[in-house]
Amino acid sequence: MTRLSRPSGFFVAAVLVVLSVACSKAPPPQAAPAPTPTPPPAAPVTPVAIPTPPPKPSAVPEVKVTDRTLAEISGYLKPVFFDYDKADIRPDAKDALTSNAEFLRKWPSLKVTVEGHCDERGTREYNLALGQRRAGSAKDFLTSLGIDAGRLQTISFGKERPFCTDRTEECFQKNRRAHFVVTAK
Amino acid sequence: MKIRALALSVILAAAAAAPAQQPTPSPSAPPATPNGAAPPLPAGSPQETIITVEIARPSGARTPLAIPVPISPLTPELKANAVDPFWKTLTDDLASHPLFLVSDPALYPKGSRPPRSREEGDAWIAGGAQLLLDTRVSPTATGIEIEAQLYDLKTLQPRLGKAYTSEMRGARRIAHTLANDIVRSFTGKPGPFLARLAFISDRNTPKGGRGEKEVYLMDWDGENQWRLTYNRDLSLAPDWSPDGKKIVYQSFVKGPPGLFVVGSGGGDSKPVPVSTELNSSPSFSPDGKTLAFCGSVRGNPEIFVVGLDGTGLRRLTDNSAVDSTPRWAPNGREMAFTSNRQGSPQIYLMDGEGANVRRVTLAGNWNDEAAFSPDGSRIAMACRNEGEFQICVLDLLSGRIFQISTGPGAHENPTWSPDGSKIAWEVTDDHSTQIVVANVDGTSPKTLTSIGNNTSPSWSKTLE
Numbered sequence: 001m002t003r004l005s006r007p008s009g010f011f012v013a014a015v016l017v018v019l020s021v022a023c024s025k026a027p028p029p030q031a032a033p034a035p036t037p038t039p040p041p042a043a044p045v046t047p048v049a050i051p052t053p054p055p056k057p058s059a060v061p062e063v064k065v066t067d068r069t070l071a072e073i074s075g076y077l078k079p080v081f082f083d084y085d086k087a088d089i090r091p092d093a094k095d096a097l098t099s100n101a102e103f104l105r106k107w108p109s110l111k112v113t114v115e116g117h118c119d120e121r122g123t124r125e126y127n128l129a130l131g132q133r134r135a136g137s138a139k140d141f142l143t144s145l146g147i148d149a150g151r152l153q154t155i156s157f158g159k160e161r162p163f164c165t166d167r168t169e170e171c172f173q174k175n176r177r178a179h180f181v182v183t184a185k
Numbered sequence: 186m187k188i189r190a191l192a193l194s195v196i197l198a199a200a201a202a203a204p205a206q207q208p209t210p211s212p213s214a215p216p217a218t219p220n221g222a223a224p225p226l227p228a229g230s231p232q233e234t235i236i237t238v239e240i241a242r243p244s245g246a247r248t249p250l251a252i253p254v255p256i257s258p259l260t261p262e263l264k265a266n267a268v269d270p271f272w273k274t275l276t277d278d279l280a281s282h283p284l285f286l287v288s289d290p291a292l293y294p295k296g297s298r299p300p301r302s303r304e305e306g307d308a309w310i311a312g313g314a315q316l317l318l319d320t321r322v323s324p325t326a327t328g329i330e331i332e333a334q335l336y337d338l339k340t341l342q343p344r345l346g347k348a349y350t351s352e353m354r355g356a357r358r359i360a361h362t363l364a365n366d367i368v369r370s371f372t373g374k375p376g377p378f379l380a381r382l383a384f385i386s387d388r389n390t391p392k393g394g395r396g397e398k399e400v401y402l403m404d405w406d407g408e409n410q411w412r413l414t415y416n417r418d419l420s421l422a423p424d425w426s427p428d429g430k431k432i433v434y435q436s437f438v439k440g441p442p443g444l445f446v447v448g449s450g451g452g453d454s455k456p457v458p459v460s461t462e463l464n465s466s467p468s469f470s471p472d473g474k475t476l477a478f479c480g481s482v483r484g485n486p487e488i489f490v491v492g493l494d495g496t497g498l499r500r501l502t503d504n505s506a507v508d509s510t511p512r513w514a515p516n517g518r519e520m521a522f523t524s525n526r527q528g529s530p531q532i533y534l535m536d537g538e539g540a541n542v543r544r545v546t547l548a549g550n551w552n553d554e555a556a557f558s559p560d561g562s563r564i565a566m567a568c569r570n571e572g573e574f575q576i577c578v579l580d581l582l583s584g585r586i587f588q589i590s591t592g593p594g595a596h597e598n599p600t601w602s603p604d605g606s607k608i609a610w611e612v613t614d615d616h617s618t619q620i621v622v623a624n625v626d627g628t629s630p631k632t633l634t635s636i637g638n639n640t641s642p643s644w645s646k647t648l649e
Contacts, residue, residue, distance in 0.1 A: 085525065087507075120613070123553040123567050123574065123597050124640065125422060126523055126530055128435075128465040129479050129486035129509035136484015154484060155441055156463055160419055161396055167615070 065107050070182045073110065076103055077180035080138050081173060085122065087133035089141050097138060100180060101145035108151075111184040114139050116156040117163070119172035124158060131156030138178035153183070247286035251314035252276050253293050255331070257322040267329045267356040268322045274357045275320070277406055278364035278378045281629045283606060284371055288313040299334060299343075306338045314338060318367070328352040331359050335367060345370045357408060365649065368604075375648045377602035380405055382609060382644055383413070383423040383432050383449075384620055388637030398640075400434055400447065405602065405609075405622065405644075407633030413451055422466050422641055425449070426473050429647040433457070433467040433476055444478060446493060449645075458495035466510045470517055477501075477511035477520055488522050490537070501539030514557050521545070521555035521564060532566060532579075546579065548586070556599045556608075558625075559646070565589075565599035565608050576610050578625065589627035600644045601625075609633070609642040 065073045078096035080089070089097065104110055116131030116138075135154035143149045163179075164171040252275060257268045280287040292312035297305035299319050309317050317336040322329055328351050335345040347366055349359045361378035368376035382403050389412065390397045400423050403410040414420055419437040426432070429449060436445045436454065444457040444464050461480030468477045470490070475497070480489040488502045488511045502508040506526035513520045518537055523530050527544065532555045535542040546552035551569040558565070561581075568577035568588065574597045576590040590596040594614040601608055609622040618638040623630035633639075 085530070120595070122530075122551075123510075123523075125466045125479070125510040125598075126507065126553050128421070128463065129481075129507045132463045132481045132486050133484060133507060136481070139484060153441065154462060154481075155437075156465075156481075157419075158465075160398070160421070 065110070066185055068185075070185060073107075073182040073185060074180060077112065077182070079180065080134075080178040082134050082137075082176040082178070084119070084172075084176065085130065087116075087130060087137045089137050093138075094141070097141045098145065101142050101147055104142070104147050104151065107185070109185055110182050111151050111153070113153045113155055113181045113183050114142075115161075115179040115181060116154065116158075117161065117175050117177050117179060118159050119175040120159045120162065120165075120167070121172065122159065124160075127158035128156050128160075129158075131158045134176075134178050138180075248284060248316060249288045249314050250279060250285045250316040250318060251288050251290075251293055251309055251312065252279065252318045252320075253290065253298065255320040255322045256298070258324065260324070263322065263324055263329070263353075266353050271320075271322060271331060271356040271360045274360035274406065274408075275318070275364055278361060278376065279318070279367065281406075281607075281624070281631070282364075282368060282376055283624050283626070283628070284368065285316075299336060300338065300341055303341070306336075306341050309338050316344070320363075322356075325350060329356060329359075331356070331363070333363050335370070357404075361404070374604060377405055377604045377607055377644075377648065379649055380603050380645045380647065382600070382620070382633075382642050383425060383434075384634070384639055384643065385421060385423065385434075385641040386412075386634070386637050386639045388639070390637070400432060401639075402449070403633065405607070407631070410634070413449070414447060414454060416454070420445075423643045424468050425643055425645045426469050427471055427646050428473060429645050432643075433469060435465050435467060435478075444476060444491075457491060457493060459489070459491055459498055461489060461498070468512045468520070470513050471515055472517055477513055479509045479511065488520075488535075488539070501535065501537075502542075503539075510554055512555050512557060515559055515561040521557065523553045523555070532564065545581065547584075552577070554598050556601055558601050559603055559605045565601060565610075567597035567599065567610075576608065578608070587626075589623065589625065590630075591627070598641050600642050602644050603646050603648050609644060611640045611642060 077100045080093040080096050114135045116135030118127035118131050135156055139152045139154050162175045164174045255268050255272055276287055279285045294308035297308050300306040300309060315338055317338055319334045321332045330350045332348045334343045337344050351359055364378045365375035384401055385398045386401045387398045397417050398420050399412055400414040400420050401410055401412050416436055416438040421435045423432050423434040431446050432449055433444060433446050435442050442464050444467050445454040447454040461482060463479060463481035463486055465479045475490050475492055477490050479486050487500050487508050489500050491498045504526050506524055508522055508524045511520050511522040519534055521532055521534055524533050529550050530553050531544055532546045532552050533542055533544050549568050549570045552566050554567045556565045564579045566577055567574040573595040575588050576596045576599050578587045578589055594612045596610055596612050599608050599610040607622055607624055609620055611618050611620050618640050619632050620634045620639045620642045621630050621632050
C-alpha cells in the first residue's frame with residue numbers, strides 16, 4: 001500500500017510561506033507603535049480574511065511541476081477554510097477550489113490527498129467526523145468541476161494535526177480547513 | 186476537595202423533555218453562520234426550558250479508617266521494594282474510595298496493634314478511626330508474604346483477614362488486590378483497583394516528528410505506564426474488549442485510517458478490514474463480537490457495526506449531518522452516538538439496528554463522547570454550555586445532569602471504572618493534555634500522567 005506523504009516540517013513551512021501567513025503569537029513590533037486598540041469583545045467570530053497567496057502572474061503558475069518535489073507542488077494548491085462546526089463550502093472557498101481544479105486539470109497526472117482539519121474547540125472524536133465531511137465537501141466540489149474522483153483521496157485529522165496552536169479565532173480559522181497534499185506526480 | 190453545593194440554573198433554548206423528533210428533513214447546506222455560533226435548533230421542538238445542571242455532591246458519609254505502616258523486618262531492600270510501595274498504594278486506593286476516609290497517621294496510638302482490649306481500641310478511636318487495617322510484610326524464600334486484618338474498632342472483631350504472597354515486585358499488586366477485597370467485604374463487589382486504563386500518548390514522538398501517538402496502558406493510579414503499540418504514526422481512541430484481552434483503536438499507519446485490534450499484552454496489531462473511510466471511535470459490543478465505529482462513505486460520517494474479522498459490515502445511520510462517536514450500552518441492545526442533525530452536536534440513543542433514534546441531551550450547545558456507566562443507568566459525557574467542555578453525568582431515568590469536573594481547561598473523553606465508582610477523562614490546558622481520575626461525584630481528583638500529551642483514556646471492563 002502506498003504510504004501517504006504527510007506534511008513535514010519543511011512542507012508546513014513552505015506552505016506558510018506561500019500563504020504569507022505567520023502563525024506566531026506576536027508580530028514584530030512596528031517602528032511607530034500605534035495606539036493599541038483594545039481587542040474587540042471575544043464573542044462574534046467574524047469571517048476571517050482568508051490569507052491569499054502573493055500575487056502571481058496568473059492563477060495557474062507557469063511551472064513544470066514534474067520538476068518540483070511533491071511538497072513544492074502541494075504549495076500551489078490553496079487551502080479551503082470553513083466556519084465553526086460546518087463543512088459547507090463558503091463563497092471564498094469556491095475561488096480557491098476553482099483555482100485548484102484549474103491546476104489539477106493542467107497537471108492530470110497529479111494525485112492528491114484532501115485532508116480535513118478542525119479547530120480545537122470541538123471534541124476529539126467528533127472533530128474526526130467533521131474533518132471527514134470537510135475533506136468530502138472539498139473533494140465533491142472539485143469533482144463537480146470535472147476532476148476525476150479517483151485522483152482525490154480524503155483523510156480526516158480532526159484536531160490532531162493543527163496548523164497553529166494559539167487559542168485565538170485567527171488560529172482556529174487556520175485550523176478549520178481542507179488541506180491539499182500532492183501524493184503522486 | 187471542596188465541592189460547592191451549588192446548583193447552576195441555566196436557561197437554555199432546548200427541546201422539551203420529550204423524545205426528540207426523528208431527524209428533520211436535513212436543511213441541505215444551511216447558510217453558514219458567520220459568527221460561528223451554534224445555529225438555532227430547527228423550529229418545532231425547541232422551547233425555552235429551564236434545565237438545571239447540578240454540581241455533583243459527595244453522597245454518604247465516609248468511614249474513617251486507620252492504615253498504619255505495615256509491621257515488617259527493618260531491611261532497607263524490603264522497605265524500599267515492598268513495604269513502602271505496598272503501604273502507599275493501599276493508602277491511596279482506599280483514600281480514593283467513597284466508602285473510606287483515611288484518618289491522620291499523626292494521631293495513631295503507639296503500639297496497640299492489633300487492639301486486644303477496649304482500652305487499646307479506644308486509643309485508635311480517639312485518633313479518629315472506626316476501622317483499623319493492620320498489615321504485616323514478611324520476606325519469603327521467593328518474595329514476600331503480606332498478611333492483613335481489618336478490625337472494627339467498636340467490637341474489636343476482625344471484619345476481614347487475608348494473606349497474599351508474590352515476588353517482591355508484586356507488592357503494589359497485592360495492595361490493589363487487598364483494597365479490592367476490602368471494598369468487596371462492604372459492597373459485595375470488588376473495587377476498581379486492578380482495572381487498567383488504555384490511553385493515547387505522544388510522549389515518544391521524536392523531536393521534529395509528525396505528532397506520532399501510540400497506545401499506552403497504566404494502572405488506575407497512574408503507575409506502570411507502558412507502551413503497547415509501535416506504529417510510529419497516529420493512533421487514536423482505544424477501547425477494551427469486554428474480556429480485557431484485546432484493545433481496538435484507530436490507526437493511520439497505512440495512510441488512510443483503519444481499525445486495528447491488538448492484544449492487551451502487546452504483540453502485533455491486526456487490521457479489521459472495512460471498506461469505509463475514516464474508521465474512527467471504535468466501541469466493542471458487550472458480547473465482544475462486533476465493533477461499532479464511525480465510518481464514512483463519500484464524505485459523510487455515519488455509524489456502522491462490523492465483526493472483528495471485517496464481516497457483516499452494516500450501516501446504522503443515514504443522515505446528511507455528522508453522526509459520530511458510537512458507544513455501546515452495556516445491555517448490548519442500544520448505543521449512544523453524537524449527531525448535529527438538529528443543529529448543535531448532541532447525544533442520541535438508538536437500538537442496535539439503527540432504529541428508535543431519540544435525543545437524550547436537551548440542553549447545552551454541545552454534548553458529546555457519551556460513556557455508559559457499567560450498569561447502563563447513566564451517561565458520562567463532555568458537556569458545554571459556554572466556555573470550555575466539562576464532564577457531566579446524565580441520569581437517564583430522571584434526566585438530571587451533574588457536572589463533575591471543575592476548573593479551567595477543556596475536559597473531555599470520559600470513561601467509567603468497571604465498578605462504576607470512578608470516571609477518568611482528559612483535560613487540556615494551555616500547556617498540555619493530561620488524564621485525570623476522580624470519583625463519580627467529582628471528589629478526589631488526581632492527575633495520572635505528566636509526560637507529553639495524554640488523551641483518550643479507556644478503562645478496562647473487567648474487575649479482576
